[in-house]
Amino acid sequence: MIIVPVAVQREGLSSYREQGGYAALAAAVERGPAWIVTEIRRAGLRGRGGSGRGAPVADKWARVRRALSPTRYVIANGAESSPVSQKDRHLMAFFPHRVLEGLLLSALAVCAAEVFIYVRGDSAEALESMEAAVAEAREAGLFGPGTAVPVGVTIQAALPGTVSGEETAVIDALEGLEGLPQPKPPHPEETGLRGQPTVVSNVETLAAAAAALRVGVDVFRAVGTPDCPGTALFTVSGAVERPGVYEVAYGTRLDDLLALAGAVPPAEMLAVLPGGLGSGPLRPDELGVPLTYEALAEVGSTLGPAAVVVIGQGEGGLSALLAETVGVLAEGSCGQCRGCQDGHRGLVSALEAGEYGLVRELATVLQYGRGNCAHPTGTARLILRSLQAFHSHF
Numbered sequence: 082m083i084i085v086p087v088a089v090q091r092e093g094l095s096s097y098r099e100q101g102g103y104a105a106l107a108a109a110v111e112r113g114p115a116w117i118v119t120e121i122r123r124a125g126l127r128g129r130g131g132s133g134r135g136a137p138v139a140d141k142w143a144r145v146r147r148a149l150s151p152t153r154y155v156i157a158n159g160a161e162s163s164p165v166s167q168k169d170r171h172l173m174a175f176f177p178h179r180v181l182e183g184l185l186l187s188a189l190a191v192c193a194a195e196v197f198i199y200v201r202g203d204s205a206e207a208l209e210s211m212e213a214a215v216a217e218a219r220e221a222g223l224f225g226p227g228t229a230v231p232v233g234v235t236i237q238a239a240l241p242g243t244v245s246g247e248e249t250a251v252i253d254a255l256e257g258l259e260g261l262p263q264p265k266p267p268h269p270e271e272t273g274l275r276g277q278p279t280v281v282s283n284v285e286t287l288a289a290a291a292a293a294l295r296v297g298v299d300v301f302r303a304v305g306t307p308d309c310p311g312t313a314l315f316t317v318s319g320a321v322e323r324p325g326v327y328e329v330a331y332g333t334r335l336d337d338l339l340a341l342a343g344a345v346p347p348a349e350m351l352a353v354l355p356g357g358l359g360s361g362p363l364r365p366d367e368l369g370v371p372l373t374y375e376a377l378a379e380v381g382s383t384l385g386p387a388a389v390v391v392i393g394q395g396e397g398g399l400s401a402l403l404a405e406t407v408g409v410l411a412e413g414s415c416g417q418c419r420g421c422q423d424g425h426r427g428l429v430s431a432l433e434a435g436e437y438g439l440v441r442e443l444a445t446v447l448q449y450g451r452g453n454c455a456h457p458t459g460t461a462r463l464i465l466r467s468l469q470a471f472h473s474h475f
């Protein structure tokens with residue numbers, strides 16, 4: 082696989098270097114920032130964060146690179162706030178140097194002198210692993226004052242909360258505030274950390290950037306689809322024999338990924354959430370969908386944080402499960418936007434009362450409401466897709 086090999090133990094600096102690690106950083110020092118952005122654009126790299134949009138990474142890096150301010154920052158976002166995702170902490174715990182090399186490449190690309198790694202706070206393994214990798218790389222002279230990559234690296238434990246990984250919430254936390262999503266615009270690429278242009282990239286995105294430059298654009302693009310090149314990490318959980326983190330090519334059929342994880346047969350499935358709790362559930366007859374941002378959007382769902390949850394027949398009725406899941410999402414609302422808080426409360430009550438006409442109305446309002454983040458959009462997507470694709474259950 083392209084981003085990470087199968088994990089048996091933590092990959093230290095020497096074993097990563099044996100795999101070609103940090104060669105891309107050396108090449109980037111030689112060739113300069115413009116080369117990095119060009120290669121990332123040629124690779125067609127897309128963001129692996131939880132938004133499920135897969136925005137082009139080169140666009141974000143280029144915007145910060147073009148900024149007039151001489152002070153820029155890069156943040157590796159490993160907050161992984163989705164309750165059903167594990168892939169980012171797995172990556173940081175087992176392959177920290179892959180994240181760090183991508184972060185240093187991004188810093189070189191946008192000429193940032195200071196970068197941050199924001200790690201899910203309750204994952205001591207990921208935090209300690211990233212701290213050790215930073216110390217190893219600094220000691221080896223791969224970055225730091227007096228080296229060809231004169232960048233300062235700070236690691237901070239992420240605040241808890243379902244929306245703590247939203248990019249403006251990450252900036253808010255790094256500024257010592259409450260860690261809550263902020264109104265946009267301005268976007269972080271214009272006015273980010275300390276008011277300066279900032280790249281916030283998911284840790285898997287950074288590891289994939291390092292991989293693309295390490296293996297070369299042609300090899301990187303040889304798997305995946307033309308619009309979604311390369312591979313991605315998926316967390317698979319629920320009614321499967323082998324829950325865990327899997328790396329597969331974009332465009333892989335969802336049922337092929339489920340077979341790798343030993344999912345129960347379709348006849349024993351109720352539904353599958355392909356992109357976390359805020360994704361539209363798929364019926365067992367829809368599992369041939371390719372894992373790309375566009376294909377999932379076409380069927381009314383999303384890739385989200387690439388967290389696949391298989392719901393088996395034995396887990397209770399869909400209406401009860403929906404009420405329970407919306408309850409979890411309601412607790413995840415940080416409460417600072419009135420429409421989001423009130424909308425979630427109303428939905429919980431309407432679902433408990435089985436008033437599905439009202440549920441549909443409230444979810445439609447939530448879908449188009451203007452909050453500071455996309456959390457309510459995810460809740461609306463879950464509900465509206467459930468009512469549409471599983472109407473006999475309601």
Ligand code: SF4
Binds near residue numbers: 261262413414417452
């Ligand atoms: S939309 Fe909801 S979760 Fe997002 S910032 Fe506003 S209240 Fe918080």
